[in-house]
Amino acid sequence: MADLYIALIHHPVLDRNGAIVTSAITSLDIHDLARAARTYELCTLFIVHPVEEQRNFAASVVDHWKFDFGRAHDSRRRAALERVRIVSDLDAAVAEAEHASGARPLLVHTSARTTRGTSYPDLRSRMEAPDAPPAMLLIGTGFGLAPAVAERADIRLAPVLGPSDYNHLSVRAAAGIILDRLRGH
C-alpha cells in the first residue's frame, strides 16, 4: 500500500464569490482530520498556512493534547495528533513527505466543483499496486482550492457525489469520505 499524506490547505483557496483568500485555521478541522488520518493509516496530516500566527495557533492545539491536560485525558486524541505537522506552504509539505518516503509524492487534487476526474477505485488500485509511489491528497478549506493548486496536481480526483447533484459537504465530512473510499475496509 502506497504511503499516503494529506494536506489541509488554507491558502490559496476560494471564498464564496470565487476570490482568492487565506482562510483561518479551526481547531475542529485539525482534530477531525487528524482522527481520520489516524483511522486510515496516513503518514502525516499537514496543516498548511502562510501566516506564522495561525501556525502558532495550530501548534498550540496540537501541543495541548500532546503534552498537557490532554495527554492523560484521552490517549486516542494524542495518537491522532502525533501525525500532524504544521507547515507554511505546499512545497514544505512535499519536501517533508519526500524525505520521509524516499520519493516525491504524487499530488492529488480534490474538489467538489470538478465535473470529472480520476475515479476512486482507479486511484485506490494504483495506490495498492506494488511499488506504488507515495501520494498526497490536497484538501481545500473555505470554498475550495484555488486554480493554481489544481495546476500543480498530478491527479485530479472526481468529486464526492451522492444520489443528487448537491455536493456541498463540510471539509470534515468530505476528507473522511475521500479517505474511506481510498482506504476503507
Added chain:
Amino acid sequence: MADLYIALIHHPVLDRNGAIVTSAITSLDIHDLARAARTYELCTLFIVHPVEEQRNFAASVVDHWKFDFGRAHDSRRRAALERVRIVSDLDAAVAEAEHASGARPLLVHTSARTTRGTSYPDLRSRMEAPDAPPAMLLIGTGFGLAPAVAERADIRLAPVLGPSDYNHLSVRAAAGIILDRLRGH
C-alpha cells in the same frame, strides 16, 4: 431506493468512562450532518435532545439560516437545513418518519465499538430492493449510543474501519462516511 432518515442522538449516550449522559448540541454537528443528509438525499435529519433549552438552541441555529441573514447569504446552507427536525426523543422521530413514509422505519444502530454487524453492502442492497421499508440511522454523540438504544434497533451496522484497528472518528466524519457507503456514487 428506500426512504432514509438519520437521527443524531444526545441522550442516552456514553461519556468517556462509559457513564450514561446527555451531551450538548453543537451547531457544527447540525450544519455538517445537514449538508451530508442533503448530499445523500435523506428525507430528514432529526436532532434528538430531551432538554427544551437545547432544542431551542438548535432551532435558533436552523432558523438563522432559514429566515435571517443566512437566507440571502448562502442558499446551499438553507437547502441543507430545511431537512432538519428537532425532537425530544427517538419515539417522536420514529413517529414523524412513519407518518411521512407510510411505514415504520427500520432502526439501524451505528457504533465504533461493535465488533461485528451487518455489512454496508448488505444494508445497501436491502435498501435498494423494490418496496424496501424506510430506514433510520441512529448516530450517537459523546462517546456513542447507550446500550438501551442498541437494544431497540432492528439492524446493527458494522463499525467503520480503515486499515488499522484505530477507529475514533468524529461524529461529523463518521456520519458522512456511513451515508457515503450506503448511498455514494
